[in-house]
Amino acid sequence: MRSIWKGDVSFGLVNVPVKVYSATESHDRASHQVDAKDGTRIRYRRVREGTDTEVDFANIANAYEADDGRTVVLTKDDIASLPVNKSPEIAITEFVPADQVDPIYFDKAYYLEPASKSPKAYVLLAQALESTDRLAIATFTLRSRTRMAALRVIDGVMTLQTLLWPDEIRKPDFAFLDEDVAIRPQELDMASSLIDTMATDFDPEQFEDTYETELAKLIEAKADGGDAFTDDDAAAAPADSDEVADLLAALRASVADRAAPAGKKKPATGAGTKAANTKTASTKTASTKTASTKTASTKTAGTKTTKKKAAS
Incomplete structure (x- = not known):
């Protein structure tokens, strides 16, 4: 595996250097789009609107709308200048009971590997976390986005599970919730x-x-x-x-x-x-x-x- 990020897990006054790896991978078959008539490959190009001039990916920026409706163009360098992007830290803010975090919040999982010469601090934090049956709630920045995450231990490895923000969870609004459904004992x-x-007992290997x-x-x-x-x-x-x-x-x-x-x-x-x-x-x-x-x-x-x- 190849690490995608390096930083420190901050725990009080203790910093644990770690490397971050994606814990999951997709096994979906690769495919590409073709013309159904004869199988000719379909390709997309990034061109300027109203012209046929292709624009290199490196020269493409993102446009955002300001509060007053004006369009603001931000380059990759502009985004990289955000102070939050300069902090290589996974900051643990609190420890909560594991059953208080509903699985609907779980997003993507990452493995953490000790990045220092001695893994003692890493192993100490992992064992302490595992013995308390709690999740460490942390915040960090990955790919220019601030993320909330739950730190837990899986097979002896600290695993960072990114969490969705509360406003990313849709509220269920279904008519049957207002109905008085009679269920017999x-x-x-x-x-x-x-x-x-x-x-x-759950055994994913049987599926x-x-x-x-x-x-x-x-x-x-x-x-x-x-x-x-x-x-x-x-x-x-x-x-x-x-x-x-x-x-x-x-x-x-x-x-x-x-x-x-x-x-x-x-x-x-x-x-x-x-x-x-x-x-x-x-x-x-x-x-x-x-x-x-x-x-x-x-x-x-x-x-x-x-x-x-x-x-x-």
Whole structure:
């Protein structure tokens, strides 16, 4: 990895020199725009408005609007002259309980590596921070922007998680929040039971970026002039959420399905369960079970038709 910034973590009168590295990376496939008719590459140029004269990137500045409406042009040197850009310091201002910072504030993560000859001060701060179960709230400047961040420890490494400013978080304004939605105690109990049956420890390794996997398959198939997927591969469309006949029955069916031993799950019966299986957009497990049942039924029907033809 290559460091993108150097500075000091200031903690009281203690300064801990660190190097900053991006903790994440994108694995999205690279692509470029082309003309859909013949695949000719599409390119963009920076040209002066009203002319075809191209402007070098180094000569491009940003224009801002002053309070009185006048346009002010600021160059990169102007931005670099801001006093805040001259402080290579990650200033810790306070320590707060970890559960008080809602994850909605989390933005980008950076690893901090000790930059001094001795990592003792770095390790001391990391261990002290980890033992208190608190986040260090700090401010620093990166790429000409003042940022708020939470400093925490992940696998022994101090990690700086930039935080969004409060005015960057949108306030949810949805009509249903003003509605008086009646929830029956049985529904709440059953929903809690379903959550309990699905409770486990988080293991990100068990998840897969299905989009990237299918995209890769599609690219290779197209390169060979074939098709990657058939109509049978298409996911079953979920039922309309407005058509849920009996939410409690759907929850019961889901809990029963989760509780049944592997390989011994029996198809549910009964009018209530049938309604749940056909109209359960709000329960992911029930929807998945319905889709699987439809697929199995289709395959069975296909098998019977084949046998009849063979017999004739």
